[in-house]
Amino acid sequence: MTNNQLTDSGHLRHFLTIEGLKRPLLTEIMDRAEQFSSITNRQVKKVPLLRGKTIMNLFFENSTRTRTTFELAAKRLSADVMNLNISTSATSKGESLLDTLHNLEAMHTDMFVVRHSQSGAAEFIAQHVAPHVSVINAGDGCHAHPTQAMLDMFTIRRHKQHFPDLRVAIIGDILHSRVARSQIQALSTLGVGEIRVIGPKTLLPSDCQTLGVHVYHDIDEGLRDVDVIITLRLQNERMQGALLPSAREYFQCFGLTEEKLQLAKPDAIVMHPGPINRGVEIASTVADGPQSVILEQVTHGIAIRMAVMSMALGSQSELAEGSTP
Amino acid sequence: MTNNQLTDSGHLRHFLTIEGLKRPLLTEIMDRAEQFSSITNRQVKKVPLLRGKTIMNLFFENSTRTRTTFELAAKRLSADVMNLNISTSATSKGESLLDTLHNLEAMHTDMFVVRHSQSGAAEFIAQHVAPHVSVINAGDGCHAHPTQAMLDMFTIRRHKQHFPDLRVAIIGDILHSRVARSQIQALSTLGVGEIRVIGPKTLLPSDCQTLGVHVYHDIDEGLRDVDVIITLRLQNERMQGALLPSAREYFQCFGLTEEKLQLAKPDAIVMHPGPINRGVEIASTVADGPQSVILEQVTHGIAIRMAVMSMALGSQSELAEGSTP
Amino acid sequence: MTNNQLTDSGHLRHFLTIEGLKRPLLTEIMDRAEQFSSITNRQVKKVPLLRGKTIMNLFFENSTRTRTTFELAAKRLSADVMNLNISTSATSKGESLLDTLHNLEAMHTDMFVVRHSQSGAAEFIAQHVAPHVSVINAGDGCHAHPTQAMLDMFTIRRHKQHFPDLRVAIIGDILHSRVARSQIQALSTLGVGEIRVIGPKTLLPSDCQTLGVHVYHDIDEGLRDVDVIITLRLQNERMQGALLPSAREYFQCFGLTEEKLQLAKPDAIVMHPGPINRGVEIASTVADGPQSVILEQVTHGIAIRMAVMSMALGSQSELAEGSTP
Numbered sequence: 003m004t005n006n007q008l009t010d011s012g013h014l015r016h017f018l019t020i021e022g023l024k025r026p027l028l029t030e031i032m033d034r035a036e037q038f039s040s041i042t043n044r045q046v047k048k049v050p051l052l053r054g055k056t057i058m059n060l061f062f063e064n065s066t067r068t069r070t071t072f073e074l075a076a077k078r079l080s081a082d083v084m085n086l087n088i089s090t091s092a093t094s095k096g097e098s099l100l101d102t103l104h105n106l107e108a109m110h111t112d113m114f115v116v117r118h119s120q121s122g123a124a125e126f127i128a129q130h131v132a133p134h135v136s137v138i139n140a141g142d143g144c145h146a147h148p149t150q151a152m153l154d155m156f157t158i159r160r161h162k163q164h165f166p167d168l169r170v171a172i173i174g175d176i177l178h179s180r181v182a183r184s185q186i187q188a189l190s191t192l193g194v195g196e197i198r199v200i201g202p203k204t205l206l207p208s209d210c211q212t213l214g215v216h217v218y219h220d221i222d223e224g225l226r227d228v229d230v231i232i233t234l235r236l237q238n239e240r241m242q243g244a245l246l247p248s249a250r251e252y253f254q255c256f257g258l259t260e261e262k263l264q265l266a267k268p269d270a271i272v273m274h275p276g277p278i279n280r281g282v283e284i285a286s287t288v289a290d291g292p293q294s295v296i297l298e299q300v301t302h303g304i305a306i307r308m309a310v311m312s313m314a315l316g317s318q319s320e321l322a323e324g325s326t327p
Numbered sequence: 328m329t330n331n332q333l334t335d336s337g338h339l340r341h342f343l344t345i346e347g348l349k350r351p352l353l354t355e356i357m358d359r360a361e362q363f364s365s366i367t368n369r370q371v372k373k374v375p376l377l378r379g380k381t382i383m384n385l386f387f388e389n390s391t392r393t394r395t396t397f398e399l400a401a402k403r404l405s406a407d408v409m410n411l412n413i414s415t416s417a418t419s420k421g422e423s424l425l426d427t428l429h430n431l432e433a434m435h436t437d438m439f440v441v442r443h444s445q446s447g448a449a450e451f452i453a454q455h456v457a458p459h460v461s462v463i464n465a466g467d468g469c470h471a472h473p474t475q476a477m478l479d480m481f482t483i484r485r486h487k488q489h490f491p492d493l494r495v496a497i498i499g500d501i502l503h504s505r506v507a508r509s510q511i512q513a514l515s516t517l518g519v520g521e522i523r524v525i526g527p528k529t530l531l532p533s534d535c536q537t538l539g540v541h542v543y544h545d546i547d548e549g550l551r552d553v554d555v556i557i558t559l560r561l562q563n564e565r566m567q568g569a570l571l572p573s574a575r576e577y578f579q580c581f582g583l584t585e586e587k588l589q590l591a592k593p594d595a596i597v598m599h600p601g602p603i604n605r606g607v608e609i610a611s612t613v614a615d616g617p618q619s620v621i622l623e624q625v626t627h628g629i630a631i632r633m634a635v636m637s638m639a640l641g642s643q644s645e646l647a648e649g650s651t652p
Numbered sequence: 653m654t655n656n657q658l659t660d661s662g663h664l665r666h667f668l669t670i671e672g673l674k675r676p677l678l679t680e681i682m683d684r685a686e687q688f689s690s691i692t693n694r695q696v697k698k699v700p701l702l703r704g705k706t707i708m709n710l711f712f713e714n715s716t717r718t719r720t721t722f723e724l725a726a727k728r729l730s731a732d733v734m735n736l737n738i739s740t741s742a743t744s745k746g747e748s749l750l751d752t753l754h755n756l757e758a759m760h761t762d763m764f765v766v767r768h769s770q771s772g773a774a775e776f777i778a779q780h781v782a783p784h785v786s787v788i789n790a791g792d793g794c795h796a797h798p799t800q801a802m803l804d805m806f807t808i809r810r811h812k813q814h815f816p817d818l819r820v821a822i823i824g825d826i827l828h829s830r831v832a833r834s835q836i837q838a839l840s841t842l843g844v845g846e847i848r849v850i851g852p853k854t855l856l857p858s859d860c861q862t863l864g865v866h867v868y869h870d871i872d873e874g875l876r877d878v879d880v881i882i883t884l885r886l887q888n889e890r891m892q893g894a895l896l897p898s899a900r901e902y903f904q905c906f907g908l909t910e911e912k913l914q915l916a917k918p919d920a921i922v923m924h925p926g927p928i929n930r931g932v933e934i935a936s937t938v939a940d941g942p943q944s945v946i947l948e949q950v951t952h953g954i955a956i957r958m959a960v961m962s963m964a965l966g967s968q969s970e971l972a973e974g975s976t977p
């Protein structure tokens with residue numbers, strides 16, 4: 003089996019990247035999230051599915067928002083969650099990353115949720131963990147953010163049903179975005195009719211052709227008749243260098259305004275992974291407008307993370323088939 | 328309904344300030360806390376009342392002590408609690424406060440416990456949250472600290488029963504104290520016979536008359552024949568400016584010593600919201616003496632917070648009437 | 653009763669130091685840990701033994717690793733755990749340590765787990781807590797680290813059964829090591845045949861004779877025919893002063909290499925309390941080799957802490973005899 007995210011029987015063990023996963027698995031994640039979605043509307047938003055499991059949030063890069071969603075998802079599955087800010091602890095005592103990991107493993111940890119500023123960090127960790135541990139990638143460098151991509155797919159499916167009929171546009175800094183990379187892989191795998199990326203040349207990857215996406219440098223052309231618009235957060239640090247002019251100029255060229263939104267289909271939905279820079283990549287009126295599903299994305303993020311966590315730990319205990327929520 | 332803390336049917340939805348609340352509601356809070364008090368003496372100090380609820384501690388201002396009491400109260404109600412230190416997270420990414428809030432709401436949060444250095448912050452948040460969210464004010468600027476006031480009322484009731492017969496004196500920096508402001512409102516609402524404030528002119532509000540309190544600049548006069556003495560913490564930062572002489576001089580004028588305590592009724596109780604500055608606003612012998620109920624206040628703080636949390640979340644789910652602990 | 657760690661009936665109330673504890677109690681801790689060990693291999697790694705109990709981790713000195721093991725142990729016993737970083741909270745408001753403690757006690761806390769850089773801190777706290785509170789020493793200065801010592805004894809017993817037959821060598825900075833001090837006391841109490849300490853003169857205590865240990869300055873002599881080798885972490889700060897030459901030179905004299913390991917019995921086990929300085933006190937090939945039980949120590953650390961916590965809280969509620977897990 004070439005894909006180390008799956009067990010021999012094809013069930014999810016780790017969740018590191020969308021790359022290499024097949025459509026049925028992505029569909030299974032969304033189907034399971036659908037079941038968890040109904041839980042969050044109940045009086046008691048909790049199921050005993052992962053009771054007695056230990057999940058450790060290893061955040062090498064600070065991200066309160068993402069950590070919170072994983073912590074909440076774990077608690078709603080009744081797991082015990084520990085938050086470890088690794089950068090400030092063991093490594094400051096000169097211990098190697100692998101020693102820290104093996105120590106945490108030895109505490110009978112069942113899952114590491116890993117956030118790291120370096121691409122490949124989650125995969126590196128997955129390669130070295132003991133057989134009883136699952137690794138979930140909560141964002142690694144410019145590489146991947148697969149749970150974000152899946153919550154986006156879930157949000158699209160909630161509104162648009164049939165992926166092959168869709169035209170989806172992603173606007174912004176595709177080059178440095180782990181979110182965009184994972185989204186494109188997920189959209190491709192789910193058979194989306196047409197994937198477009200819109201942005202300045204300096205922020206688009208050179209291998210766009212091989213990704214099977216259509217490239218637009220003009221936002222007006224790129225938005226025409228699309229069903230889904232995904233705006234990306236513009237990282238402030240990009241504006242320091244020569245890659246970009248000012249935020250104001252960026253907004254004029256690539257910011258999603260009400261006027262530009264008119265070019266898309268009338269029932270197009272507007273998405274953003276958050277946190278939003280209002281007036282930079284998106285106008286406030288659009289972010290808060292009737293076509294925006296940005297806060298729905300946040301809601302679905304909990305259900306998707308519950309789905310992935312329960313699938314990975316279900317497969318770990320060879321119970322993947324039987325443990326529907 | 329002018330008071331946005333209550334539902335249309337008059338039940339508690341938010342708990343932002345004592346102002347505007349009626350006596351029966353304050354009594355209900357204390358009655359319910361009485362029930363929770365017995366729980367904390369049990370072997371298993373826990374009830375499943377808020378199982379599956381999500382409570383987020385939003386502390387924009389650091390306060391380990393207050394956060395701990397809310398976290399403990401939530402855990403003893405079996406809720407899932409998340410501690411978010413907002414100042415260091417989302418806002419550092421340039422996200423607006425309201426965007427952060429709406430994101431946390433979208434995660435199906437049931438309650439925000441808010442501590443903020445700015446007066447009005449909790450009320451601002453309450454005005455903008457979704458209908459399914461309750462807001463508890465854990466202290467905002469110089470404005471209000473209603474759970475502190477209620478635990479103080481509860482402590483007084485435990486020792487003194489009938490409020491109208493009481494003479495209560497509050498000593499110290501009334502002007503800047505959210506605790507004092509909430510206490511005075513609660514004491515008034517509960518019909519306390521006489522409320523006195525004692526302090527230097529620079530630390531008393533100019534509207535004391537309208538608050539219905541008696542003002543004393545001489546501690547000896549102010550303490551005569553009182554049943555309850557509430558000492559306030561002297562904020563160190565007040566002593567930087569021109570408002571106050573040295574801590575030593577303050578103690579000589581307004582510190583509660585054993586000698587001064589003699590002026591009150593023989594069975595007067597001594598209170599303090601903590602943390603204590605020994606030898607500044609109170610002598611150690613008094614703080615640790617037989618008339619001190621300072622540590623009882625801490626104990627009652629858990630029960631009061633359990634009461635307020637369960638009432639607010641009970642009313643949210645339209646179960647206020649039926650969900651006695 | 654001279655030993656304030658025990659109740660009048662001889663049960664564990666606090667766990668502050670190995671000193672003064674009798675062999676049957678140490679054996680009871682290990683026996684109980686044996687029961688908990690089987691729990692951590694179950695699907696649901698959790699027992700309801702301490703449900704409704706409140707445990708506070710008071711870490712005056714930062715130690716993510718140790719805190720994590722106590723937090724995990726508490727959660728697997730179903731207790732509510734709170735992590736308080738005391739140094740940055742109440743004491744910054746000028747409150748005294750005892751006031752902070754009495755406040756936390758007043759919240760009906762059942763147990764404090766204390767880590768402090770000053771020797772005697774846990775004992776000081778134990779002397780001042782209310783009768784309903786247990787104190788566990790999670791490491792105080794150069795004084796004691798009793799749960800570490802007991803997990804080490806447990807690990808030895810797992811591999812070697814009969815203590816009187818054993819020869820145990822401890823290598824390194826004995827002088828400043830709370831771990832070594834507690835280990836020597838535990839090994840003595842359990843009747844280990846021969847205890848050796850190996851290190852440079854500057855890092856051995858002057859009272860080695862009275863401790864009943866054999867002193868070696870030559871590692872080759874010291875390791876001959878031992879059954880158990882305990883390597884200690886070399887604190888970097890020791891190398892600043894005149895006590896030690898460079899890390900490289902230390903490794904040449906006292907680092908445990910494969911070659912030196914040959915001098916011990918063929919089935920000798922190698923231990924280290926972690927975190928490891930690879931290439932300083934131990935060679936990587938030894939730390940990761942077949943005789944190393946370093947990660948087992950970590951695993952056993954959870955079971956030992958569950959044992960101690962449940963025994964201390966069991967005795968608190970006068971249920972020590974009946975509440976086997």
